[in-house]
Amino acid sequence: MSTDRRAVGARLRALREAPPRWSRAEMSRLLRAAADPRDRAAMPHVETLTGMIKAWERGDHLPGPRYRPLYARVHQRPESDLFPAPAAPALIPTTADDTVEALDLARRVAASDVGGDTLTALEAAVDDLASAYPTSDPGHLLGRIRRHLHYVDGLLDARMTLAERRRLIAVGGWLSLLAATCHIDLHQRAPAAARLRSAAALAWHAEHSEIAAWCLETEAWQALTEGNHRRALDLSRAARQAAPRGSSAFIQATAQEGRAWARLGDADETRRSLTRVERLVAPLATPDRPEHHYRYDPAKSDAYTATTLAWIGDAAAEPYARAVLGRLEGGEHGPPRPRRAASARLDLSLALLAADRPDEAAHTALEAITSGRLVPSNHWRAREVLTAVKARQVPEAATLSEALHDLCNPPNKQDVAGSGVAGSALDS
Template identity: 30%
Template sequence: MKLAGLAFAAPAAAAQILEQAAAEAMEFTRQAEATSLGSGTLDHLDLAVTEFNHAYSLRPPKLVFDAVMDYRRKVDGLLKAKRTHRQERELLAFAGWLSELLAWLAHDLGDARTGLAFATDAFVHGQQAGHGQLCAWAMDAAASINLYEQRPGRARDAALKGLAEAPAGHPLTVRLHAQAARAAAADGDAEGFAAAFHAAEDAHRLLPPRSPRRFGMDVLPLADYALTSYPATSCIWLGQADQARQHAERALATYEAAPEASRSPSREAIARIDLALAHAQLGDPDDAVALGHQALDSARVVDSVRHRAGDLTTFLTRRYPRQAAVEGLRERLAAVDAAARPALASVPSPGK
């Protein structure tokens, strides 16, 4: 209102009004830049999230979960402190990335409820940060967790929700189409599987020459893995044993050929189980049992590996009930499950 009367004010009064406005503008600027964050806080968080992502496939999941959870709580505290709008967006994104990783770690530890809660938290923080790619990664995690919980409809919904947020031409679009294909197969929908898998293949062909990186890691292998391992699992569920065997062999070859830094012991183990199930369906229990033992020899026998190994032993026990080798594999899996229970019992739920 003062400035509205500026045109009618005397020169001296006008100068005083403008001087006061300039002082207020400086205060506005100071408030916009005011923050309680240290100068290196965001750089430190970027480094920490990068290290956590590198550790994901290499360290015990419970150990990584505890460390990531500690940082997630710290970021929550920083979001409640005084910070600039730009810093707030970056902190929201870091909170989302930490929750996305916690979703996978909780899934690895066998706690689907906690995993889905963190996947939702990652999606919401990604939305608040205006970070579509983060939202898409969160839904990739939600799709996998729902599949292992035998909720294919929710898995498909999560994959489609992620596709709506994923950047065009990103390898993540391949994974999400492949997730939708896997969900259709889990639901017994062979036509839906074929359509979604063709969409994944089309998206893969349209990827640009240079692959994007996520916290220093090339994400193209994640798309390549989805085009081999997901159809192997899907064909098992659809009863297409010969196609499953071919896909599983390609998946295993792809994993074994990956650079050491990109190797994923748990994915390799699941590929072996898919191949074992294909052999079992094709009438070769001996190779199936041998591959099952190889999968349990993995350095990272997480819940998804134990879950799929349970599918294998259940099928073998039903199809070949009198074979001692089958019973031996079933007993070994039971021992592995028993050893994993203490870690599962100590996974905190979100908010605790």
């Protein structure tokens, strides 16, 4: 069906641009003029209809039954030439296109302008996508996010109040930020940087300080994974300054600052950051959707503590890491989260190294590497375990090295990158 939409959209655009060449605004006026006078009053204004034409020509969705006869009259062609009958529906699962089409249908039934119901539905879609992030393949999730971004882009030309426009821009900011996170997981640096710039610009236009803070925090995590620890520290601090006090972004940036201090080898500053996180998290209740990427789940602080303590070689990291792993795999605190469990095993491996148990550390790291859940944005953490295991001449080092080599060098890198097997920047 998406192919049909694109083909129809290309046909409509080609007809409009053929001599005598009409602009979209001119096409809007022609469609209105072709309508019965009794129906014209219920049609959208020229500005709104122009945005709808843009979306139709782009293939986002098909013109509805009200507009197809009007197109036929304007172009003096049978309606069946412009809009072929759709193929028989295949038995396929629901996709993100269904969600976007449902949003558009609701908007067009209620009114042609962007209204509160459409914006509320879009905000709910953002929450669904952010909640799907910890358990979804980033490549697949990125496709869903793109479709929603295209839909938001198509709405920007519609008529709306200033408050509605600000809400719409904020939706675009959240979607761009989540897309950037998926690109980081896939080690796609250029698209990630572009998405982060876009999200930051939208946050500025929407005057949305939390999105702005999350942009900085996400960039801090990316810097940390790339070994740029001082930059990660600076970005984490900037994120704390930008975030509303006590918000999820503020807590996350504080935790990220602690990790940066750990990578810089400052144990005192690291522990001070952990103490700040503990105080911030203490009064929090578990959110209604703890899997939401941008809502801080208090239980997540244990995972950060395990990682951070392991990075400064503190043996106290082990009980934290074991508790986190048990919680992620146990199911009593929600469904098992195998992706996060894989990165938790790396934390446990580092903790076991700090406790001078390298054999067990090698075995635990091997479980993570061979789980099929470890991600490109976390491969460097596995390399650190391997380096430490080799330095201690653990017999399992050769097996671990071979497994990590296979993970980082799959038979067809392009296929693996395209499938989006990658990990969470918040598991981060």
